[in-house]
Amino acid sequence: MDPSSLSNAHECKVTSLKLVLEVDFKDSQLKGYVEVFSQILKDGVEYLALDTNKLNVVGVKDNCSNALQWKFGVEHEVFGKQLLVNIPENLRVSGKEFSARVYYNTTAASVALQWLTPEQTADKKHPYLFSQCQAIHARSLVPCQDTPSNKIKYQAEVTVAKELTALMSALSTGKTEGSTTSTYTFTQEIPVPTYLIAIVAGQLESREIGPRTKVWSEPSMVDAGAYEFANTEKFIAIGEDLLTPYVWGRYDILLLPPSFPYGGMENPLLTFVTPTLLAGDRSLENVVAHEIAHSWTGNLVTNKWWSEFFLNEGFTVFVERKIISRIYGEEMFDFEAMNGLKHLHDDIQQFGDTNPLTALKPHLEGIDPDDAFSSVPYEKGFNLLAYLQSLVGVKEFEQWLKLYITKFAYQSIVADQMKEFFIEHFTQLGKAQEISVVDWDGWFNKPGMPIQQVHFHSEAATKAKELAQQWFEGKELNQLSDGIKNFKTQQIILFMDTLLTLTEKSPLSKETLELMDSFYHFTQTQNSEYKAKWYTLCLRQGLDRIQPKVVEFLVSQGRMKFVRPLYRELNHKNSELAKSTFVKHQKQYHSIASKMVAKDLNI
Numbered sequence: 001m002d003p004s005s006l007s008n009a010h011e012c013k014v015t016s017l018k019l020v021l022e023v024d025f026k027d028s029q030l031k032g033y034v035e036v037f038s039q040i041l042k043d044g045v046e047y048l049a050l051d052t053n054k055l056n057v058v059g060v061k062d063n064c065s066n067a068l069q070w071k072f073g074v075e076h077e078v079f080g081k082q083l084l085v086n087i088p089e090n091l092r093v094s095g096k097e098f099s100a101r102v103y104y105n106t107t108a109a110s111v112a113l114q115w116l117t118p119e120q121t122a123d124k125k126h127p128y129l130f131s132q133c134q135a136i137h138a139r140s141l142v143p144c145q146d147t148p149s150n151k152i153k154y155q156a157e158v159t160v161a162k163e164l165t166a167l168m169s170a171l172s173t174g175k176t177e178g179s180t181t182s183t184y185t186f187t188q189e190i191p192v193p194t195y196l197i198a199i200v201a202g203q204l205e206s207r208e209i210g211p212r213t214k215v216w217s218e219p220s221m222v223d224a225g226a227y228e229f230a231n232t233e234k235f236i237a238i239g240e241d242l243l244t245p246y247v248w249g250r251y252d253i254l255l256l257p258p259s260f261p262y263g264g265m266e267n268p269l270l271t272f273v274t275p276t277l278l279a280g281d282r283s284l285e286n287v288v289a290h291e292i293a294h295s296w297t298g299n300l301v302t303n304k305w306w307s308e309f310f311l312n313e314g315f316t317v318f319v320e321r322k323i324i325s326r327i328y329g330e331e332m333f334d335f336e337a338m339n340g341l342k343h344l345h346d347d348i349q350q351f352g353d354t355n356p357l358t359a360l361k362p363h364l365e366g367i368d369p370d371d372a373f374s375s376v377p378y379e380k381g382f383n384l385l386a387y388l389q390s391l392v393g394v395k396e397f398e399q400w401l402k403l404y405i406t407k408f409a410y411q412s413i414v415a416d417q418m419k420e421f422f423i424e425h426f427t428q429l430g431k432a433q434e435i436s437v438v439d440w441d442g443w444f445n446k447p448g449m450p451i452q453q454v455h456f457h458s459e460a461a462t463k464a465k466e467l468a469q470q471w472f473e474g475k476e477l478n479q480l481s482d483g484i485k486n487f488k489t490q491q492i493i494l495f496m497d498t499l500l501t502l503t504e505k506s507p508l509s510k511e512t513l514e515l516m517d518s519f520y521h522f523t524q525t526q527n528s529e530y531k532a533k534w535y536t537l538c539l540r541q542g543l544d545r546i547q548p549k550v551v552e553f554l555v556s557q558g559r560m561k562f563v564r565p566l567y568r569e570l571n572h573k574n575s576e577l578a579k580s581t582f583v584k585h586q587k588q589y590h591s592i593a594s595k596m597v598a599k600d601l602n603i
């Protein structure tokens, strides 16, 4: 049973949803109904239990428009409350089908949704709505069995003001025009977990960038997006070559307003991405490779519970790095692995290395998945796969990965199924001895850094680290003016990251930082990754002139990867400024980001 859901998919399983919703910007709510189609799995089951969170339910009817009895369960602060729909007695038989139409509206407290005023958008002309359902927020968008263990098909009819466009993580099937509104229809025929339901409504334009790909965004950003993500088709083709054919049909990208709280979200057919990826030189495109990789790992083979999240993310990081290294050279795999280890190390320090949440398979009973989120499932998960690959060989492991996708596609699985399939496959290939050294229990359940390590090697990474070491030691600094001249973006990021680690205990002088800035012009950068790291370095070393730039960055975007650590750093140096900035701008962040920053600042 999924500890993060209050639903009863094991007794009465929802098979599909039909959403009929109006996007009401005046009252900031979605309103209408959802038709819930389910199948009875257990004789005598009395209720269909759906997850809801901060939804207002108006009534429930059966498919002949007769009222059905319903009630709410007790409210849980994190998990919301059950909507219990009474199943008519004659249908309480295993194998029977039951459908219920729930009339409802979302509320201002529905966490999944962010409603932006025109002023909060890039173009400032029209309001904008977007959703973020992972991990357990779909229940604040629609009553549903909000557990990744259950996959459903969905259809939708969404009505918006005529000047706006609605899109979903589903195939667009049509648009009908009324006098002041348009109604868009969608269908998602491949069963998906509810965390992959997504909706957006706003003034949207698109540019075609490949045979199955458009970039969508507000008009002022769409050309920049089309340029930045031009390699999308190459990434999909490599994904297909590495794994199996791409089954979703289209792969479109939605470039969101700056408050989108994540780098990207793998909503099927319509990846959501942050505009902080717009570096102008495609240097942050690995996020798109990552989201594309989810088309297989996560969206086809899905973690059954959130405690198995590394099956989504660790596998996806692994495939992302395979894709990137096929284009930019094999060394990139090790380079990114080294970079990733640094982030893993930082997050484990932040949580504490005996913290149970740093285990690959944490226990999440009673825990808000947003609180458990870190780079652990991403990077420790990646390291497990890199380690397994090192035992059996690259070709053999890639072959196994294809078979893994083929075997578990369309299912939700747990780590033990992956483990058993790995052992079975390589035992059959005569590699039982090679794989007998794997400490599965240690990998899955021990907190802290990986217990069995892989040796990664990259010249490019070594150069970046050496330059950081030179600055740290402070010898012949005047000769370092060209230090990053031939560096790729990822090397500059690693250079800064290494400096951040080196200076944890022994800071650089302000003069040294100023010299570095005069050489490398980091304060002027438009690259969001450089900004985040440079500002952290300056704040830590007490270079106070950076504080206004930090505030400017904090209020110009809401990606948690940047705002959470930077608010924490600013809070150490200037708590008054951190807190007042957050309080003043809190409303412009997505509520997930706002919730997490408020916790970080103890507000």
Ligand SMILES: CC/C=C\C/C=C\C[C@@H](O)/C=C/C=C/C=C\[C@@H](O)CCCC(=O)O
Pocket: 134, 135, 261, 262, 263, 264, 265, 306, 307, 309, 310, 360, 362, 369, 370, 371, 372, 373, 374, 377, 559, 560, 561
């Ligand atoms: C073991 C961890 C337990 C539960 C985590 C499950 C879900 C976490 C939830 O809070 C949602 C996460 C959504 C992530 C979406 C995209 C990320 O891959 C983005 C990574 C950071 C970034 O680049 O901005």
Ligand SMILES: [Zn+2]
Pocket: 290, 294, 312, 313, 316
């Ligand atoms: Zn991911």
